[in-house]
Amino acid sequence: MAPEEAAQVVSGKSNMSKRYTAEFKRDAIALVRSSPHRNVTEIAREPGVSPEGLRGWVKQAKTDRGEGPTGALTSDEREELRRVRRELAEVKKANEI
Template identity: 70%
Template structure:
């Protein structure tokens, strides 16, 4: 037996369900006559009942199933977008440090901050503090 399942058109499914209702035969008998599995035909009949509001409580209609599928796909895409946006972006200055601490220049004389860095930032964190250069 094949592991692949057959795909039936919506029209074929509607006709098969109508045949079950109109013939007075059991689902299994109709399934044998038209060449589908009894379980598959029974699922089609149960879904048709749910779509007409005659199914058990809590069963989703076809429209509700389609909307749920669409919303789950949309949610998954939004979660992926959020994950991408959470990733850190490289700094345009090439400095990946996020601190805005005052750093001292290479000579370090007259400055109390340690360690000595080859350049320093001004107090705002942008640009070089020219007063530190010898």
């Protein structure tokens, strides 16, 4: 899948900011893991993503597998935290009324 097919512009961010599908990210991470002799910058060129973004995906994938630094949040924990913060904001707003 081409990056332009997998990406869409995220509103509220610069025009250069893209959001990639979970499948696209998994494929890019698998490419990094299967190429230990190559650096991330070199690998990032193939799918057309930024090296910094790819490094972040790889780091988060390690955390999700339980291999991340102590205290790092998994993707599921990050999503739950976002959800709880949204709910808290809604409750605070409702209490103000």
